Amino acid sequence: SLNLNLNLNLMSKSKCGNVDDHTLTSSLFDYHRFDHQLLQSIAYDSLVWASLHGLLVGHKSIQNSGTVPGVGLVHAPFALLPNPFPEIHWKQACHLAPLFNELVDRVSLDGKFLQESLSRTKKVDEFTSRLLDIHSKMLEINKKEDIRLGLHRSDYMLDEQTNSLLQIELNTISSSFAGLSSLVSQLHRNTLSHYGKLLGLDSERVPANNSVNLFVEALAKAWSEYNNPRAVIMFIVQAEERNMGGQAIAVIYFRAGYTPADFPSESEWRARLLMEQSSAIKCPSISYHLVGTKKIQQELAKPNVLERFLENKDDIAKLRECFAGLWSLDDSDIARKAIERPELYVMKPQREGGGNNIYGDAVRETLQKLQKAGSEEDAAYILMQRIFPTTSAAILMRDGCWHKDHAVSELGIYGTYLRNKDKVIMNNQSGYLMRTKVSSSDEGGVAAGFAVLDSVYLT
Numbered sequence: 001s002l003n004l005n006l007n008l009n010l011m012s013k014s015k016c017g018n019v020d021d022h023t024l025t026s027s028l029f030d031y032h033r034f035d036h037q038l039l040q041s042i043a044y045d046s047l048v049w050a051s052l053h054g055l056l057v058g059h060k061s062i063q064n065s066g067t068v069p070g071v072g073l074v075h076a077p078f079a080l081l082p083n084p085f086p087e088i089h090w091k092q093a094c095h096l097a098p099l100f101n102e103l104v105d106r107v108s109l110d111g112k113f114l115q116e117s118l119s120r121t122k123k124v125d126e127f128t129s130r131l132l133d134i135h136s137k138m139l140e141i142n143k144k145e146d147i148r149l150g151l152h153r154s155d156y157m158l159d160e161q162t163n164s165l166l167q168i169e170l171n172t173i174s175s176s177f178a179g180l181s182s183l184v185s186q187l188h189r190n191t192l193s194h195y196g197k198l199l200g201l202d203s204e205r206v207p208a209n210n211s212v213n214l215f216v217e218a219l220a221k222a223w224s225e226y227n228n229p230r231a232v233i234m235f236i237v238q239a240e241e242r243n244m245g246g247q248a249i250a251v252i253y254f255r256a257g258y259t260p261a262d263f264p265s266e267s268e269w270r271a272r273l274l275m276e277q278s279s280a281i282k283c284p285s286i287s288y289h290l291v292g293t294k295k296i297q298q299e300l301a302k303p304n305v306l307e308r309f310l311e312n313k314d315d316i317a318k319l320r321e322c323f324a325g326l327w328s329l330d331d332s333d334i335a336r337k338a339i340e341r342p343e344l345y346v347m348k349p350q351r352e353g354g355g356n357n358i359y360g361d362a363v364r365e366t367l368q369k370l371q372k373a374g375s376e377e378d379a380a381y382i383l384m385q386r387i388f389p390t391t392s393a394a395i396l397m398r399d400g401c402w403h404k405d406h407a408v409s410e411l412g413i414y415g416t417y418l419r420n421k422d423k424v425i426m427n428n429q430s431g432y433l434m435r436t437k438v439s440s441s442d443e444g445g446v447a448a449g450f451a452v453l454d455s456v457y458l459t
């Protein structure tokens, strides 16, 4: 208790933790109802934990924080307490991970499907067009990828009205936060093991999250499948990182290369082509990368398309169950509906990394502009049903301060997949990522300042 008093004293000197008055209800997960001093104390302990365990990022305002290790670090934004999530939907999402892994692999083998599905997009989207060019070159030389490695993350929201788990998107390249999300789950388990009794919460209800180790294990297994003990694993982290050092490369992991900004000149595209031509295992290969586009997500949701790639009826039904409404813009009926009720849709270009989607009135304006222009520009986008998840009472930690807000959450399930010819070596669900953002924000990534890292509390 000495410790607690000391903590409270320290915290009360800071400007953190202003209380805003929300109606108090007695629900177990109305985190806003907890006593101010108790929350201060949890916040303090969490900040200490984050500092000691590396739940940290470089602070944007400090110049050297991105280049010099150990300089200008700040805790990653996180939720103070884990997000309640129904166990039945949690299990459903975990169960889907190996099915999506397998689907990505099957679709990646159908070069014609990928080229045809993206043919209209190719005409108007320069970035996708360049990826497709690399893909066509590989088809021409009949390039075979015997060993295939996928480190994926399928993202979901729980739609409140239908109480169903709906997929937001499937990431096949640079699936982020495997490292920090493991730490947030550990932090929440630690918090509940200390404060669980007071809060009425049980640390065992936060599922263990081993995503970072499982990703590394998959990379290591791919390396050993390559079977050259002198070869190395190469991480592509930025456009300039093309130095191959004269060493054999067993595995190329792309932590960059998903956005046009990663290709500032022709030399980056030449390097990307060279890597695809090489015998190294690419994570992802150009085909896996293309399977992760929004356009392919939309094509796979059409009737009878999953059946082209999978045999098991039960698996097909399970995958389809999590598909939200997805449409191509050449469907004039849907464009009309979206102009009438834009708030019910999200408009998405073929981009990754957050901040690219169009919402609300901007959907109407963009659609009307496209219709007036009458060009084929519409093929750059897909339309998606807007999902409205249940709002919860969250406590968000950022820059050492907490504040209460109404929030919605997105659950990502990591999947690892490794095969060598006919032998599937790994096909697993591999941890999770929970992101929570203020409910008033449309998009809002963690880095952008709206969302925080979170974990799951099974209900």
Ligand code: ADP
Residues within 6 Å of the ligand: 155, 168, 169, 324, 346, 348, 351, 352, 353, 354, 355, 356, 357, 384, 385, 386, 387, 388, 410, 442, 443, 444
């Ligand atoms: P990215 O590849 O850039 O991450 P996403 O498809 O994941 O693109 O969209 C970014 C964010 O936009 C998501 O994290 C989610 O918050 C929001 N979002 C995307 N699609 C929907 C949707 N159908 N309904 C509600 N929110 C969505």
Ligand code: MG
Residues within 6 Å of the ligand: 169, 170, 171, 351, 352, 353, 354
């Ligand atoms: Mg994405």
Ligand code: MG
Residues within 6 Å of the ligand: 155, 169, 354
């Ligand atoms: Mg996303």
